[in-house]
Amino acid sequence: MRRFTLTALAVAIASASPAAAQRALHWRAIDVDARLDSSGTLHVSERQTIVFTGDWNGGERRFHIRPREVFGFRSIHRVDSMGNRHPMQAGDLTVVDGYDFTSRHTLRWRSRLPQDPPFRDTPVTYVVEYRIGRLLRWTGEAYVLDHDFVFADRSGPVERLTVRLSLAENWRPVRPFAGSWSATNLPPGEGFVVRVPLQLQGAAEALDLPDGAGRTGRIVMAVVLLVLMASLGVRLYRRERLTSRLDPLPPLEVIDRAWLDRHVFNQLPEVVGAAWDNSTNAPEVAATLARLVADGRLSSRVEPARGLFGQPTLHLTLLEPRSRFHGYERTLVDALFETGATETDTDSIRRRYKRTGFDPASKIRKPVERVVASLIPGPAQPKAPFAPTAAALLAGVVLMGVGVQREPADALVALIGAGAAFVAYVVSV
Structure with a gap:
């Protein structure tokens, strides 16, 4: 008798425990009718x-839409025990039978208010209707329907699943096709993919498939691209021809001392160096200082390095007044020598510019580049006008925006393309 009393008490306690502590969820059945x-x-x-x-x-349904697919929600209804459908209220999750999209492809609906009693093994039936366009994929031999009809990221198992698929008259299955599939006891995390290769009977113009721009659009874009490439090519050819870069090189037998004196040795060494590698850096600074030493306006000596990790020290001495230096020569001398000083060395220069840094090539770069530009035959090449560049940039941004709006899946590709174009523009300028 005592054992029976204890057992009855345990059952009573278990039955009195709140249902919230026994949360459970599963799908008794999912029946899918697709066309x-x-x-x-x-x-x-x-x-x-x-x-x-x-x-x-309540419940939640996440729709997994692949890139380029187009999702369209139609409706959700609750079905009562008599089989009657009750339309649910859109945009309000605070009322029973209200639903809303909490993200682009996540549908939620309310089945119970917080103050209502918890569910106790309560079945509720809902009918969700939707469509997915641009779903088929062309493999080169057939169009393929490859779709997961069960949302894998659910909270419970599915006891029974039935999928029925019907096809419009212009679709013919490649393999034997029963039109229905079924499964039982699908655990959470497991979907149900139906893959059907299809042949199209008739014209393909009416298909809504992710095949990019239409034929007319592709032709227009190709023509525009060809015209732009041709115009750029003509402009580049004319520019190179005016600068004599397309002229044939002189034969080796005519290059002698007289030819070098006439074309090379009559130029300043730093100008020759800048023209050779199209840059003005440390070698051109060294060439300038060597020329000033050779002219007798500077003297230099190198003190050997001290210690294992020491560096040689270059000493420079002014032999002429600073008024004897002109243009970028004076600018470079004033940067190397302190005001009123006639001697300097690399150690003192490092100490003086320790906080700000020092790039001696920056003191001569622009003037030397102007001299190099003056040596190029033909008329001076003006800078490209800003307006066409700005217009092209604006048009590109607008086109990328339109493309992303039409195909959100292309957003990453558009972003990468825009970044590459920006980098190319910065490098070219």
Whole structure:
């Protein structure tokens, strides 16, 4: 008798425990009726019976839409025990039978208010209707329907699944096709993919497939691209011809001392160096200082390095007044020598510019580059006007925006392309 009393007490305690502590959820059945229309759009009616236990607020359906697919939600209804459908209220999750999209492809609906009693093994049936366009993929031999009809990221198992698929008259399955599939006891995390290769009977113009721009659009873009490439090529050719870069090189037998004196040795050494590698850096600074030493306006000596990790020290001495230095020569001398000083060395220069840094090539770069530019035959090449560049940039931004709006899946490609174009512009300028 005592054992029976204890057992009865335990049962009573268990039955009195709140249902919220026994939250459970599973799908008694999911029945899917799908139809592939003549344009390749899949229309789906999904009837799911959810069994709630505990203080669940409602249900959730996540639609996994692949890049370039187009999702369209149609409706959601609750089905009562008599089989009658009740339309649910859009945009309000605070009321029972209200639903809303909490993200672009996440549908949620309310089945119970917080103050309502928890569910106790309560089945509730809903019918969700939607469509997915641009779903088919062309493999080169057939169009393929490859779709997961069960949302894998759910909170409970599916006891029974049935999928029925019908095809419009212009679609013919490549392999034997029963039109229905079924499964039982699908655990959470497991979907149900139906893959059907199809042949199209008739013209493909009416298909809504992710095949990029239409034929007319591709022709227009190709023509525009060819015209731009041709105009750039003509402009480049004319520019190079005016600068004599397209002229044939002189034969080796005519290059002698007289030719070098006439074309090379009559130029300043730093100008020759800048023209050779199209840059003005440390070698051109060294050439300038060597020329000033050779002219007798400077003297130099190198003190050997001291210690294992020491560096040689270059000493420079002014032999002429600073008024004897002109243009970038004076600018460089004033940067190397302190005001009023006639001697300097690399150690003192490092100490003086320790905080700000020092680039001696910057003191001569622009003047030397102007001299190099003056040596190029033909008229001076003006800078490209800003307006066409700005217009092209604005047009590119607008086109990329339109493209991303039409195909959100292309946003990453557009961003990478814009970054590459910006880098190319900065490097070229």
